[in-house]
Amino acid sequence: MEPEKISEGRVVAFIDIGTNSVRLLLVRINPNGSYQPLTKQKETVRLGEKEFIDRILQPQAMERAAVVCKKFVELARAYGAEEVIAVATSATRDASNKVQFLEMLKKEAYLEVCPISGIEEARLIYLGVSSGLRLGYSKALFIDIGGGSTEVSIGDQNQHYFLHSFNLGAIRLTNMFLPDETGPVSEERYEQIKAYIRRKSANIIKELSRYRIGCAVGSSGTIENLAKIAFVYLRKAGHESFEKLEYEDLKKIVRAMCALPLEERRKFPGINAQRADIILAGSAIIETLMEELELPEITVSKRGLREGLLVDYISKSEFSYMVTQMSVRKRSIMQLGLACNFDEEHAHIVTRLALELFDSIQALGVHEFKESERELLEYGATLHDIGTFLSYDTHQAHAYHLIRESSLPGFQPEEIEIIANLAYFHRKNTPKKKHPNLEGLSKEAVKSVRLLSALLRIAEGLDRSHTGIISHVRFYIASTDSLVLEMHAREECQLEIWEVEKQKKYFKKMFGYNLQSKVLIEQAAGAPLIFEGSAEVEKVPRE
Incomplete structure (x- = not known):
């Protein structure tokens, strides 16, 4: 994906086809190297629905994703996009019928999609999230909880030192542990999910513990929504917004949500109703990581993979100095x-x-x-x-x-x-x-x-x-x-x-x-x- 010279200024679209959502970032890159986001879009498609049992993308899920991708491509063209860079993550890379899905996207949405590895996903998330932070030489831990996988990385302003992708995601774990759960989720069941996560992540936790980190940063819809729920539900004095997620608050809101049946949970203060069925499995991932790594709080970032695609694109253009030589x-x-x-x-x-x-x-x-x-x-x-x-x-x-x-x-x-x-x-x-x-x-x-x-x-x-x-x-x-x-x-x-x-x-x-x-x-x-x-x-x- 080598960009040509950006001489006249151009519109470029970046599409991230995730397990839960498809996201679009449309940007005008000017001849002077500056850029303006023209629009950001996100649609929940549940591409990974029922997939992780037999590793097959369901026909309806593929159809939903194709319809959204087609709309996003049309939107990008309407803005005059010359390039559309699209990647697919966990649900697609794990599916035995991924070739069929990629062909479908090419035929129905006129979209060439590149499935990326978990490590490449972790690298792009690190690029996207770190580009909005002031880190200097202080190392940060980056955590991104997706529908099918969770990416972690350690990096400072200039480089990453560690990248890893776990097969642990909010949809994947819901499929495994809470497949048709409509009632409350018992303490035992929730602890069972956490025990599974602990077991799967033990070696990497050991590895991560070796680094001295200045802060932990969380990205993704799950983490953003949990921070908003904590803010709205607990109405914390002195908190201006939901930029942080504290471990003690997370425990309180999770216990309160577990106690409710699904329909009641959809009305929980601050929750995104579309996420109500998968949020507990997502919470289990972040809660376990915070416990094992002894993190009292996580800073929440709205950036992620699609911003990483933009940073990666600019770093390969003649404006790479904007990324490499400037704080x-x-x-x-x-x-x-x-x-x-x-x-x-x-x-x-x-x-x-x-x-x-x-x-x-x-x-x-x-x-x-x-x-x-x-x-x-x-x-x-x-x-x-x-x-x-x-x-x-x-x-x-x-x-x-x-x-x-x-x-x-x-x-x-x-x-x-x-x-x-x-x-x-x-x-x-x-x-x-x-x-x-x-x-x-x-x-x-x-x-x-x-x-x-x-x-x-x-x-x-x-x-x-x-x-x-x-x-x-x-x-x-x-x-x-x-x-x-x-x-x-x-x-x-x-x-x-x-x-x-x-x-x-x-x-x-x-x-x-x-x-x-x-x-x-x-x-x-x-x-x-x-x-x-x-x-x-x-x-x-x-x-």
Whole structure:
């Protein structure tokens, strides 16, 4: 599946034919390497229904999957998709009649499908889920519970160290242990399922226990739904959403669901009714793994195999550097900037100048910033102008909303708020403590926004003409209450000097220092010292 050069920008569809559901991710990949998801679809087809007894895909199940695949292919073509990349997982790879099923998909849905191994499935899930996390060199455990199999992997941001696929899935175990169960599920029966899982996974658990992991991440419909049930049923104070699944909560909700007959279980708070018959077997898998590996909680990810197919595709294209050379956070920021068609050169210049100001004020000991604030300033500066493609006049407000509404992978909610507010306050209003944008932020976050925006406003002014006229900038101390802002310019820069003038009052309010400007114009040697406006301008030999 080698992608050709993505030159004009293209629409690509990724289809994951699972044991329980068929999922579609449709993406436009732009000439600059950014991409926009156009649609995500998911249909439950129960391809693995009654399969795992005799390893035969049932005719009705194959028909359901073929109908959904045909609809997804038509949808992809309607969006102008040039390529459709489709893979099939556990139910298909285990079926003795898989060739018949693949032929059926080719004939009825015009779809070429590649069945993948459990290890390849684990690798793609790792790629998809890790691409939305900030891991660095810390190793994470990834768990994905499917209908027919469960994939586990260990990896950090850059690589995986371990991949494995168990023949343990929510549909497979339901077929084995609860085939026609419509009543409550007894404690003994549930423990029986767990004992079977424990036995089947013993060797791998031993293997996984050797790694030092920083966190565990769960993906798949089963885990997402369990986290939602825990949130809705237990109504936990202090929990904002269902981003985590705690072991103690899992035990409570499973016991409560086991006590109900199937029809009652379908109405359980937070449950996806279509999942009610298979959720207990799925719960048994995650509960056993959490017990054996002593995991108090699991972070829930909405990403999975289809996102892995996208990451894999991009890593084989000319934009592979987006995946291989950028951190998740930097990639998120660049992705948003490129998708908004930002002025990349101006963004880079303002970012460089903002960081020079930050480093210089930090070195002078004027203010003790945290290392994390430097990174947030960098990202706020990169995205400060992304609202211009909607409207120039209020582009700071558009940038604020675009950043807040983009779920930037790798960032905490408060970090996103800080970046959005830096973009908002880079021009026009200065951030007053009681500004509505800052409501609900911690004191530290408000302070960060106020101090960092003072630097960003100067940096933005230093490239007022969008020509990169200022090559370097630094502060130095002139007296006990004054700093000098020294600007190295390639030529006269009156516009930039005026812009800096406007920022002096707010700078003093934030840092307690008066600001004087000094411009060094790089030119031929022997030029005299001159004054312009309130800035001292000196011509220096160009190196």
